[in-house]
Amino acid sequence: MSAPPRPAVGLVLVSHSPLVAAGTAELAGQMAPGVRIVAAGGLADGRLGTDAVRVVAAVEAADGGAGVVVLADLGSAVLAARTALELLGERAARVRLSGGPFVEGAVVAAVEASLGRDVDRVLAAAEAAAGLDKHVR
Amino acid sequence: MTETPAGAVFGAAPTVGVPELADWLRRFAALVAAAKDELTALDAAIGDADHGVNLDRGLQAVVARLPELGAPGATPASLLKGVALTLISTVGGASGPLYGTFFLRLAGSLGDAPAVGPGELAAGLRAGLDGMAERGRTQLDDKTMVDALAPAIAALAAGLPAAWDEVLARSVAAGAAGRDRVTPLVARKGRASYLGERSAGHQDPGATSAVLLLEALRDALAPAGAPG
Ligand SMILES: Nc1ncnc2c1ncn2[C@@H]1O[C@H](COP(=O)(O)OP(=O)(O)OP(=O)(O)O)[C@@H](O)[C@H]1O
Ligand SMILES: [Mg+2]
Numbered sequence: 001m002s003a004p005p006r007p008a009v010g011l012v013l014v015s016h017s018p019l020v021a022a023g024t025a026e027l028a029g030q031m032a033p034g035v036r037i038v039a040a041g042g043l044a045d046g047r048l049g050t051d052a053v054r055v056v057a058a059v060e061a062a063d064g065g066a067g068v069v070v071l072a073d074l075g076s077a078v079l080a081a082r083t084a085l086e087l088l089g090e091r092a093a094r095v096r097l098s099g100g101p102f103v104e105g106a107v108v109a110a111v112e113a114s115l116g117r118d119v120d121r122v123l124a125a126a127e128a129a130a131g132l133d134k135h136v137r
Numbered sequence: 138m139t140e141t142p143a144g145a146v147f148g149a150a151p152t153v154g155v156p157e158l159a160d161w162l163r164r165f166a167a168l169v170a171a172a173k174d175e176l177t178a179l180d181a182a183i184g185d186a187d188h189g190v191n192l193d194r195g196l197q198a199v200v201a202r203l204p205e206l207g208a209p210g211a212t213p214a215s216l217l218k219g220v221a222l223t224l225i226s227t228v229g230g231a232s233g234p235l236y237g238t239f240f241l242r243l244a245g246s247l248g249d250a251p252a253v254g255p256g257e258l259a260a261g262l263r264a265g266l267d268g269m270a271e272r273g274r275t276q277l278d279d280k281t282m283v284d285a286l287a288p289a290i291a292a293l294a295a296g297l298p299a300a301w302d303e304v305l306a307r308s309v310a311a312g313a314a315g316r317d318r319v320t321p322l323v324a325r326k327g328r329a330s331y332l333g334e335r336s337a338g339h340q341d342p343g344a345t346s347a348v349l350l351l352e353a354l355r356d357a358l359a360p361a362g363a364p365g
Pocket of ligand 1: 016
């Protein structure tokens with residue numbers, strides 16, 4: 001009998017916009033089957049905004065035991081993510097906040113997570129996505 | 138010598154418990170509701186025109202929850218923690234996690250005490266301010282709510298143990314002076330910082346709402362009939 005597969009690192013996507021968060025989750029999920037990618041976009045009533053309490057719930061939903069990388073888009077999305085880490089207390093020990101780009105970081109991080117990398121490797125990949133060569137010139 | 142109950146003498150420091158804190162928040166909500174359009178207009182000039190709307194929405198949610206949060210068994214810390222979580226989940230903009238963290242750290246510093254005196258309150262406000270600045274990676278002169286709150290809370294601590302109503306009034310004056318002092322500066326945090334030089338000369342919306350928080354504190358804690 002083989003050992004159970006190691007759980008993949010999960011991702012949480014925090015945006016002011018529910019559409020941006022959900023769309024990015026969809027895009028990143030395409031390349032990373034089996035990775036929990038949870039969108040935390042907008043306020044509970046669907047309005048534009050950020051809500052750290054929703055981020056806490058999203059982290060809990062994304063954590064399959066290997067930890068979670070949180071990606072935030074702009075401004076108060078970062079403040080909400082940091083606040084969520086405080087609210088999580090000890091449970092934040094295996095949660096990381098990426099300072100990298102939102103969409104590109106999510107896609108790269110999802111791929112790394114699907115390969116079974118640990119949370120710090122997934123974080124490093126998400127942050128390195130800022131230097132991704134898009135072959136524009 | 139007979140003992141005088143705290144707060145009974147004009148100008149004496151009251152003890153601050155759940156009813157006083159609930160009153161502070163109700164007054165803050167009322168001041169923000171009245172200034173909602175002004176705050177939003179300030180934010181339209183150097184932000185995304187939502188500060189008044191954001192904060193009003195959050196504080197209305199707080200007011201709606203106050204009866205439950207202040208129910209028998211509540212402590213200052215449990216009330217303030219509930220306030221913090223409500224702001225964090227309903228404001229939606231930067232001021233949500235910032236004011237939310239302020240109240241969360243204030244709550245944390247008060248422990249399980251059923252009521253606290255001015256010195257403990259001042260220390261708690263200081264912890265709240267430190268938490269806010271840590272959350273926002275905020276420094277003085279970044280042109281934010283911190284520029285109003287920092288001098289006001291320093292004035293509060295420095296003013297004790299003088300007459301409480303005087304100290305509260307001085308704290309509001311220091312906060313308003315801090316708000317106005319940074320108006321000519323270029324914003325270095327939040328949406329206003331995206332404007333660079335164009336933010337100079339505009340009054341900061343967050344510093345403006347922070348002065349309302351201080352006015353509400355003065356009005357809630359100054360003994361009845363005191364100036365203010
Ligand atoms: N990093 C920060 N530290 C302290 N105060 C800040 C910081 N960023 C913004 N602020 C304060 O928040 C106020 C704006 O609050 P508001 O609720 O309108 O947030 P916002 O900028 O619209 O948030 P969002 O990033 O969600 O768009 C500013 O006027 C400023 O005083
Ligand atoms: Mg705004």
